[in-house]
Amino acid sequence: MYHIVICDDNTEDLKRFVDFVQSSREYENSMKISTYSSGVDFLEAGKEAVDLMILDMQMTGMDGYETAMELRTYNSQAVLAFCSSVCMPSPEHFNVQPYRYLLKDYSDEKIMQAVDELLIEMKRRSYKKRLEVTQDGKAILLEAEEILYLGKLKRGTKVVLAADAALYGKVTDLVIREKLEELEKELLSEGFAKPHSSYLVNLKRVRAVDNMELLLENGEGINISRSCREKFHHAFSEFFSRKYRRRTS
Incomplete structure (x- = not known):
């Protein structure tokens, strides 16, 4: 079973990305989706196995980059996608090996295409032992x-x-x-x-x-x-x- 995590402190954006994932042609009913409103909530949930993480960059408290750094201390394999309304990537962000960087004002069609690609990459990586x-x-x-x-x-x-x-x-x-x-x-x-x-x-x-x-x-x-x-x-x-x-x- 694949485990997908979506972490965003904006409830509307959180629901929007859940809808995108569930509408993807690559989505399967056996996939598990977990949602969190902060990086702290995600880390306190027990650090369970994650295959794909869609992560808001600008969360209050622990931001997306700090959350991704913690994720990478125990999971090098997960596909990581940063999303943001305005924040642009800096060189340090690539230390945690993001696979995609999404702006929230992208068209629905563009985000849908990106989500399809994220799920394909998630499945591809899972073939490795x-x-x-x-x-x-x-x-x-x-x-x-x-x-x-x-x-x-x-x-x-x-x-x-x-x-x-x-x-x-x-x-x-x-x-x-x-x-x-x-x-x-x-x-x-x-x-x-x-x-x-x-x-x-x-x-x-x-x-x-x-x-x-x-x-x-x-x-x-x-x-x-x-x-x-x-x-x-x-x-x-x-x-x-x-x-x-x-x-x-």
């Missing part, structure tokens, strides 16, 4: 393809992200509550493999492999244990042979 994990009691959505590797800890799992990960704040190391064994079930079919009982690596991010060790794109090396060696090298060969076939087909 995402993990909903917990860090310090806070739910975070991670894109599987942005993970370099996961390492087992006594309590939970260490997640190391690629340098180009979209998670706001350029965070690259996380400690999450979920156990490696739980995540392994979701990720082995997504191009991940185990070089060691305590590690799960993203084969897309591996740059070199020999019999004893692999090298990741950040320059970090991970040992390949004797017990995992045969299975890991088989997974590595299979992954890259499939990748090569896709490129040449």
Whole structure:
């Protein structure tokens, strides 16, 4: 189920954008729409998973940009659209990766077209494998393809992200509550493999492999244990042979 959030302190504008979303040719009855009259109300609602957020820039108290910054601390994937009556974007606004910027005085036809495009992009992004994990009691959505590797800890799992990960704040190391064994079930079919009982690596991010060790794109090396060696090298060969076939087909 897709979750769409619309946040605006003007009740008429709030209703207007709900109507636009529900009238879109891309709208599906299974989609959930939540509305909030302030950024504070949205954040206090529990920081649940969000796929699309339409956000008023000029709200009293916490404005749209401040709300978007908080959203990006735990959700790098959501499609974000700023809307405003007069406010124009500044360079800092692009730090939170908005997908669209809408003026409220646009014609209904122009806004409707933009909403169609927002829903299409929301669906497109959902095709990527995402993990909903917990860090310090806070739910975070991670894109599987942005993970370099996961390492087992006594309590939970260490997640190391690629340098180009979209998670706001350029965070690259996380400690999450979920156990490696739980995540392994979701990720082995997504191009991940185990070089060691305590590690799960993203084969897309591996740059070199020999019999004893692999090298990741950040320059970090991970040992390949004797017990995992045969299975890991088989997974590595299979992954890259499939990748090569896709490129040449």
